[in-house]
Amino acid sequence: MASPLKVFVSYKWDTEESDSWVKSFAETLRMAGIDAQLDRWEVRGGDSVVDYMASRIREADIVLFIITDRSVKAVESAEPGGHVKFEMQMATARRLAGENMRLIGIYREGSAPPIHLRDHLYVDFRDDSQFHGAMTELLDDLLGRIVPPPVTQPIDIEWVRVESGSFVMGTPAAPDADLSESMESPSRLVTISRPFLLSKYPITQGQYEELLGVAANISYFRNNPNRPVENVDYEDTQRYIRALNGNHRSMTHRLPTSAEWEFACRAGTTSGYHFGDDETLLPRFAWYEDNSRGQTHPVGLREANPLGLHDMMGNVWEWVSDWFEPYAGQADDLIDPQGPKTGRWKVMRGGGWNNDTECCRSAYRTANDPGGRYRGIGFRVVREIP
CATH class of the missing domain: 3.40.50.10140 (Toll/interleukin-1 receptor homology (TIR) domain)
Structure with missing residues (x-):
């Protein structure tokens, strides 16, 4: 016994x-x-x-x-x-x-x-x-009696087309602000010159296991294949993308750039959030510290942004491809910015289940050691359009 x-x-x-x-x-x-x-x-x-x-x-x-x-x-x-x-x-x-x-x-x-x-x-x-x-x-x-929500099968990767266009990236700098260490100021005009497909949701544990195997999934929060995969470092995202490209040899997949991510998140809006500036509305769109109950949730349960993308705010932080550098000193008019060629930290966007409203704003970004894993870090992927 x-x-x-x-x-x-x-x-x-x-x-x-x-x-x-x-x-x-x-x-x-x-x-x-x-x-x-x-x-x-x-x-x-x-x-x-x-x-x-x-x-x-x-x-x-x-x-x-x-x-x-x-x-x-x-x-x-x-x-x-x-x-x-x-x-x-x-x-x-x-x-x-x-x-x-x-x-x-x-x-x-x-x-x-x-x-x-x-x-x-x-x-x-x-x-x-x-x-x-x-x-x-x-x-x-x-006592281990948790019954996962009814799931017939893991969600396949669904794609949302993001058209090309221009937008103001970041947040306008306050007068006399010290911008040497600013994460999101000054703002600047950015053009995304080519359309692309972005996964509708963060990559789920079911999708991750399908390509890399069950043992590769070391997520902290389990019990449902449609929870976002988390506890992944930057190299884990690249392993997944290499496997995805191996299964679809005629297509190219990658992480979004920071500019592509913010462009897709804003979805044509200029406010603090893609739904406006009233942060009391955030629970409709995001799992964050006030409503997550200390854990991730299956993707797609909060409302989408105007493009139809879910969980761009909250649930898990999302790795993007850029190395971090301050915006200060960069050109005011950029086309398809990729970030610096090398660096110490990789950029993450979107905020997670244990973050406040500030971290969920469209312009907010943070940076992390590319080898860092945490139960609040995941990713989504781009499929390039030939």
Whole structure:
């Protein structure tokens, strides 16, 4: 018989009411057959609390961190010590060491998790009227009962034609701004001289596995072949593209340039987002920190931009082909810019599931080490039109 799942519940003890809720929460886990551990249940007089916590976290399959205002403050405090801070440091150290241990946030109150949890899955328990649904979701995950959404087959690559044209790329510079390190200023006129096809969605895990095999997919968020592939570095994108070109020898596929990506994302618009400047509309078009619930989502579930492209904002960052360089000092009128020939960082566009509204703007770009992998980085591809 398999051993029960070991779960350590990390919590900053507070008021009688909140403490009672946490005990009830942990009891529910135990009734479901999970070995849920709370220090107040097991530490006895004379025992070392630190030794107890260290041993339990070393043995735990999963650490659940109860997110409250006090727990976040305790973890992020500059002051040394504190049991809950020690617990988070222990759990984070195991994760950084590459151990197969999950760290999940349990939102009980507040609006921001501690920095250690901002790229981790969380479950929302802030609304007591929704306790049963939230607990069912958590238990389904912990006990491996998650049923993937109905999927008849992985989505084939669909293409959207992007016509040639000119646009203003970037963001106008503020007066007297220092542009030496600016990511998106000054703006400049760019012409895309040839039409191209761009994948309608980021490349999905099903599409990635189809060409490179299941073992090649090391995405963090799984259970659905139509989630975007993530945790890919720049060379992973090139491996996929080489395989794609090998399967379609009469066609040429590649990453979009940064200019092509922004041109397609804007889709003829000049506002901050392709739907305008009202960021309260963003949840209709993007999975980002306010609605992603700490994870990626199957592609195509948010509304498309005017060209019919989905997930250009949020869900996963997208590698493009350019090496990074500031816009300052470049020509004001460019045709098919490719970026510098060499560099230290590759450009990424679009923002991801754990980013704010700022990162999802059409002009926003960031840069990353081409060897860097992360559970929020994916890509989409261009098919050239002969």
